[in-house]
Amino acid sequence: MRSTYRLQKVLEEDPFCGHLFVFRGRGGDLVKIIWWDGQGACLFAKRLERGRFVWPAAKDGKVHLSQAQLSMLLEGIDWRITKQTWRPLTTG
Numbered sequence: 001m002r003s004t005y006r007l008q009k010v011l012e013e014d015p016f017c018g019h020l021f022v023f024r025g026r027g028g029d030l031v032k033i034i035w036w037d038g039q040g041a042c043l044f045a046k047r048l049e050r051g052r053f054v055w056p057a058a059k060d061g062k063v064h065l066s067q068a069q070l071s072m073l074l075e076g077i078d079w080r081i082t083k084q085t086w087r088p089l090t091t092g
Contacts, residue, residue, distance in 0.1 A: 028052035031074065046074060051086040054078045
């Protein structure tokens, strides 16, 4: 798996440690999360219809987020000012 290789070689992290590894797409509207659940690698991907994911500044290519920060990031909320960046007008 290419992502596992990237975690081991580029980020110098153990992909089997149980941590979530979050990657943002170039356009800022896509987030992918990879984690090891004990049986295999799992992948979660989310693309925003409008707006961009607010991404913290990375030092040494790595960022550590709290559970709350990750939750807000995935909801499209600017976790730095706790203001939602966009809300759908209709459901369904």
